[in-house]
Amino acid sequence: MPKQxxxxxxxxxxxxxxxxxxxxxxxxxxxxxxxxxxxxxLVGVIVEITDTSAVPAAKLKAVQHVFDGVVFDxxxxxxxxxxxxYYHYPLGQAMIAAxxxxxxxxxxAKMRKSYVYQLNQAVDIASLPKRQVVLKRTVEAxxxxxxxxxxxxxxxxTGWRKAIATLKEMGCLQxxxxxAVKAGLQSxxxxxxxxxxxxxxxRSVLGEANHFKPWLLYGITGSGKTEVYIQLLxxxxxxxxxxxxxxxxxxxxxxxxxxxxxxxxSEYPLATLHSNxxxxxxxxxxxxxxTGEAKIVxxxxxxxxxxxxxxxxxxxxEEHDSSYKQQDGMRYHARxxxxxxxxxxxxxxxxxxxxxSLETWHLAKKQQYGLLRLKERAVESAQLPKINCIDIGxxxxxxxxxxxxxxxxxxxxxxxxxxxxFLNRRGYAxxxxxxxxxxxAPCVRCSARLVVHLGQKQLKCHHCGHEQSIPVQCPDxxxxxxxxxxxxxxxxxxxxxxxxxxxxxxxxxxxxMRNKDALTDLLKKVxxxxxxxxxxxxxxxxxxDFPHLTLVGVVDTDTALFSPDFRASERLFSQLMQVSGRAGxxxxxxxxxxxxxxxxxxxxDALRAQDxxxxxxxxxxxxAVMDFPPTSYFALLKAEASSYSQVLTFLNDAVxxxxxxxxxxxxxxxxxxxxxxxxxxERGQLLLQANSRTAFHQFLRQWxxxxxxxxxxxxxxxxxxxxxxxx
Ligand code: ADP
Ligand code: ZN
Ligand code: ZN
Numbered sequence: 059m060p061k062q063x064x065x066x067x068x069x070x071x072x073x074x075x076x077x078x079x080x081x082x083x084x085x086x087x088x089x090x091x092x093x094x095x096x097x098x099x100l101v102g103v104i105v106e107i108t109d110t111s112a113v114p115a116a117k118l119k120a121v122q123h124v125f126d127g128v129v130f131d132x133x134x135x136x137x138x139x140x141x142x143x144y145y146h147y148p149l150g151q152a153m154i155a156a157x158x159x160x161x162x163x164x165x166x167a168k169m170r171k172s173y174v175y176q177l178n179q180a181v182d183i184a185s186l187p188k189r190q191v192v193l194k195r196t197v198e199a200x201x202x203x204x205x206x207x208x209x210x211x212x213x214x215x216t217g218w219r220k221a222i223a224t225l226k227e228m229g230c231l232q233x234x235x236x237x238a239v240k241a242g243l244q245s246x247x248x249x250x251x252x253x254x255x256x257x258x259x260x261r262s263v264l265g266e267a268n269h270f271k272p273w274l275l276y277g278i279t280g281s282g283k284t285e286v287y288i289q290l291l292x293x294x295x296x297x298x299x300x301x302x303x304x305x306x307x308x309x310x311x312x313x314x315x316x317x318x319x320x321x322x323x324s325e326y327p328l329a330t331l332h333s334n335x336x337x338x339x340x341x342x343x344x345x346x347x348x349t350g351e352a353k354i355v356x357x358x359x360x361x362x363x364x365x366x367x368x369x370x371x372x373x374x375x376e377e378h379d380s381s382y383k384q385q386d387g388m389r390y391h392a393r394x395x396x397x398x399x400x401x402x403x404x405x406x407x408x409x410x411x412x413x414x415s416l417e418t419w420h421l422a423k424k425q426q427y428g429l430l431r432l433k434e435r436a437v438e439s440a441q442l443p444k445i446n447c448i449d450i451g452x453x454x455x456x457x458x459x460x461x462x463x464x465x466x467x468x469x470x471x472x473x474x475x476x477x478x479x480f481l482n483r484r485g486y487a488x489x490x491x492x493x494x495x496x497x498x499a500p501c502v503r504c505s506a507r508l509v510v511h512l513g514q515k516q517l518k519c520h521h522c523g524h525e526q527s528i529p530v531q532c533p534d535x536x537x538x539x540x541x542x543x544x545x546x547x548x549x550x551x552x553x554x555x556x557x558x559x560x561x562x563x564x565x566x567x568x569x570x571m572r573n574k575d576a577l578t579d580l581l582k583k584v585x586x587x588x589x590x591x592x593x594x595x596x597x598x599x600x601x602x603d604f605p606h607l608t609l610v611g612v613v614d615t616d617t618a619l620f621s622p623d624f625r626a627s628e629r630l631f632s633q634l635m636q637v638s639g640r641a642g643x644x645x646x647x648x649x650x651x652x653x654x655x656x657x658x659x660x661x662x663d664a665l666r667a668q669d670x671x672x673x674x675x676x677x678x679x680x681x682a683v684m685d686f687p688p689t690s691y692f693a694l695l696k697a698e699a700s701s702y703s704q705v706l707t708f709l710n711d712a713v714x715x716x717x718x719x720x721x722x723x724x725x726x727x728x729x730x731x732x733x734x735x736x737x738x739x740e741r742g743q744l745l746l747q748a749n750s751r752t753a754f755h756q757f758l759r760q761w762x763x764x765x766x767x768x769x770x771x772x773x774x775x776x777x778x779x780x781x782x783x784x785x
Contacts, residue, residue: 064121065106067150068095069162073763075150076102077111079120088128088135091121092164101162103129103153125166129157129348134365136402141395144755145780146762147388155387156363160341172338175222176205178232196221203575205234209336210573249322250436252289256282259430260289263406266428267294267371270401274377274422275410277432278668279639280440283410284315286432287373288322290408295326295353300370304356305392307379307600309334313578315375315601316356323354331357331364334573359384359392362399372400376600377409377418378632380783389779393418412639412670413632416681419674420688435643443610443641443648445666447657457553458545460653463611464557470609471561471590475646477609479550479593480637482618484567485509486549487542490517492532494539499529505735510542511569512549522737545614551593558591566594599637605644610637612652619659622732623785624686627661628677634665685747687781691754694785695744695765696731697776702740708770709744715764716746721757723748731785739775743785 062080078093085091089104099122111118130138130153138156142149154162177200186194192215199214200206211218225231252260263273277283291302309316309332320328329343329352346352348365355364359382374382374393382392393409400407409418409427422429435442453460458481467477487510490499499508501519508517510528518525531538542549551565564580571577577597583589587606592598618630634652642648652662664673682689695712697705709728716725726745734741748754762778 060109063108063111063118064091064104065108066091066093066102066121067105067153068093068100068102069151069154070095070100071148071151073148073766075105077113077118079115079118080107080124081120083121083124084126085121085124086128088130088132090125090129090161092123092125093121094119099164101154101164102150105135105149105153129161130365131367133403134363137363137395137399140398140402141388141390144398145388145390146758146778152388158340158344159337161344172208172336172342173233173235174205174207175200175211175225175231175233177201177225177230179230181225181228181230190221190224192217193221193224196225200225200231203573204579205575206573207336207339209334209339210575212336213572250282250285252285253282253434253436255432255434256286256289256436259286259432260293262428262430263290263408264293267406268404269406270404271406271428272397272400272421272426273406273408273428273430274414274418275408275430275432276414276419276422276670277410277412277430278435278442279412279636280435280437280643281412281432282436283375283432284318285436287375287408287410288319290371290373291319291323291326291354294371295323297370299350299368301347301350301353301355301366301368302371302373303361303364303366303369303396304354304373304375305361305382305396306356306358306375307381308332309356309358314581314603319354319356326353327351328354328356331355331361333358333360359390362390362392362395369399369403370405372396372405372407374407374409376411378411378413378415380629383783385784386777389777389782391781391783394781413635414670414674416628416674416678417688420678423675423678437644439645440643441647442668443638443650445638445650445652445668447662447666448651448653449655449657450653451655455653458550458613459553459557459611463651463653466609466649466651467558467591467611471558473608474587474606475608476584476587476589476604476606477591477611478598478604478607478637478640479554479591479611479613480595480598481545481547481550481593481613482595482633483546483614484548484569484595485518485520485546486512487546488544489542490528490540491543492535492537492540494537495532495535497532497534498543503735503738505733509546512542521733547593547595550613554591554593561590562588563591563593564589566592566598568595568597570594571597596633596637598640599633602640603643604640606646607641607643608646608648610641610648610650612637612650615652616655619654619656619661624681624684625783631661631664631670631673635668635670638665685749690747690749691751692782693746693754693758694779694782695746695776696741696779697743697774698736698739698741699774700739702730702742704770704774705740705742708768708774708776709742711768711770712744712761712765715768716757716761719757719760722750722753723757745785 064078064080065075067075087104091102138152142152181197329346331343347355350367377393384390421427448460448462450460470477489507490510499517501508501524503524504521506521508519511518515528516525547565547567554563618626638650697708699705713725724747728742728744731741731743
């Protein structure tokens with residue numbers, strides 16, 4: 059009898075599968091295997107079982123091991139196949155990347171129990187041995203938080219396990235096992251009666267629940283979209299065994315959302331999938347989703363690949379959010395993959411947003427997506443805030459704040475209301491400048507400026523992570539008088555503390571909110587009115603409910619207003635709508651003040667009128683005139699090498715190859731991206747554009763393999779980004 063041949067997907071950058079002989083293992087399609095490949099031992103996944111191979115039998119190696127159980131079912135294969143084709147990415151790599159790390163490893167994936175830790179008695183740091191730095195830091199972190207997960211502790215120090223063991227011995231630590239699938243919290247909130255708009259939306263979706271149907275749920279901030287999700291889930295999950303997949307931009311930023319699902323749908327086990335889980339937690343979540351035990355899976359973009367046997371509905375919250383796009387490896391867009399998943403499964407998918415992406419809006423207008431609207435705020439007394447501009451040409455700012463904004467903040471303070479100051483730039487100041495010779499501190503590895511972080515006395519590159527201490531004098535002219543120029547959140551926080559010495563000011567950005575609990579704790583303080591003024595980045599813009607917040611000040615948007623990125627206006631509009639949506643969410647009316655030199659700009663007209671639709675339509679018209687997405691389709695070939703001449707040669711060769719393939723694709727000349735050098739690599743890119751997706755992919759299917767075969771392809775690092783969002 060001929061031996062079984064297993065066709066296997068491996069994590070190697072070759073667009074093909076590999077044949078191995080099965081010597082007596084019990085093999086199933088979708089099972090993981092261990093094989094040797096070019097002298098390495100790798101984990102792969104069986105894609106096909108057959109008895110023939112193009113490789114001569116004598117040359118075929120045998121698989122070393124086949125694991126029990128399967129990691130992908132037929133539906134997942136279909137989805138991964140689609141992705142490999144659409145993103146022109148090797149299937150094997152796509153498959154392996156979709157697995158949790160533990161399942162990509164050779165040792166059997168054991169689920170280690172994981173714990174959260176909290177101090178159960180006071181520890182006096184001064185009493186700890188002086189040299190136990192890690193122990194001290196661990197105690198400090200535990201003191202600063204209610205409890206810490208293993209992933210969070212790992213962020214404190216790599217030596218955390220030893221510190222935890224010491225603390226356990228000292229008897230001052232309590233540990234609680236983490237269960238990935240938590241039954242929800244007991245419901246405490248009352249169920250609101252849905253208003254007419256919400257009921258209409260739910261009727262529409264449920265009316266077509268048994269087949270593929272993409273919906274855009276376009277509802278203003280606070281219109282009750284989340285409430286709609288909850289009711290939809292209640293109905294869908296009532297069917298025995300049914301599961302639902304919910305994608306959210308960044309779970310860490312929306313602890314309230316997860317808590318709401320847990321408490322309102324407490325009868326359904328819920329698992330989360332995101333990058334802030336420890337590997338062992340991620341494995342548990344993944345298993346619980348793939349066995350069907352978890353009925354609700356809430357995940358960030360990687361969640362779109364969670365194996366689930368019985369998904370009946372997919373929900374995407376804040377569908378416009380750019381964090382749905384993966385920026386390395388296979389550059390998928392989780393929203394687009396989710397739509398394909400829904401299509402393959404024949405189920406509905408609901409994409410919610412107050413400011414839909416133009417891609418989605420375009421499809422809704424063309425009636426390829428159903429359009430659902432929520433036009434009113436759900437809480438009756440809550441009104442949309444008034445939005446106005448402060449012309450800083452007429453009313454100049456001092457330390458970044460105009461007197462008008464300061465006056466309005468003072469009024470809020472006197473009335474016991476809260477203000478939020480939005481500035482989407484973290485650090486102390488965006489540049490360090492020498493007034494004598496105009497030197498500004500550059501990153502040694504990138505064509506970018508270093509950001510001043512005064513608290514840590516550091517200059518940091520926000521692109522490559524490079525850090526250095528602040529120089530005492532100008533390296534060019536020796537001038538000792540270097541000054542930070544411009545505004546960023548830390549500096550603004552300092553200014554606010556100086557201006558309002560009696561107020562409680564809190565800053566929210568990636569530097570101040572390093573773990574999930576920090577934000578949860580802060581949000582609680584805001585709810586309890588322990589904070590008067592919030593200052594922060596877009597971390598503050600997303601989904602939070604601030605009932606006592608009545609003023610939003612936007613400090614500096616003008617750089618974004620004139621960015622060369624063709625999506626800049628779309629993004630800025632959506633960001634400002636989101637952050638504005640934080641004001642006036644309860645009885646008290648809210649006000650938004652935007653500082654700008656260009657109050658007449660069309661974007662601000664649209665904002666003042668709170669008119670997403672007209673603005674989106676105008677932007678769509680512009681895109682159509684320029685032949686930009688979503689009217690046409692883009693792909694970007696990005697390349698980098700230690701010298702630009704290599705990059706350019708590679709890109710020019712790529713252009714020449716394209717010319718040999720008959721096509722309807724526009725191939726532009728090689729260009730340098732805005733950030734020309736990143737991490738010591740010189741960068742270049744080639745933009746491709748087509749009006750027909752089919753023609754585009756036909757071309758790419760011929761072109762990409764030829765690129766792979768290029769001589770220079772090995773010396774130059776390159777990727778193909780389909781539907782790119784960063785240029
Ligand atoms: P969105 O997700 O659109 O921002 P939410 O679902 O968070 O809106 O709703 C905003 C607020 O209105 C929440 O406090 C929510 O509890 C409340 N809410 C939603 N629907 C109703 C309703 N039908 N009746 C009363 N309150 C509601
Ligand atoms: Zn100088
Ligand atoms: Zn850098």
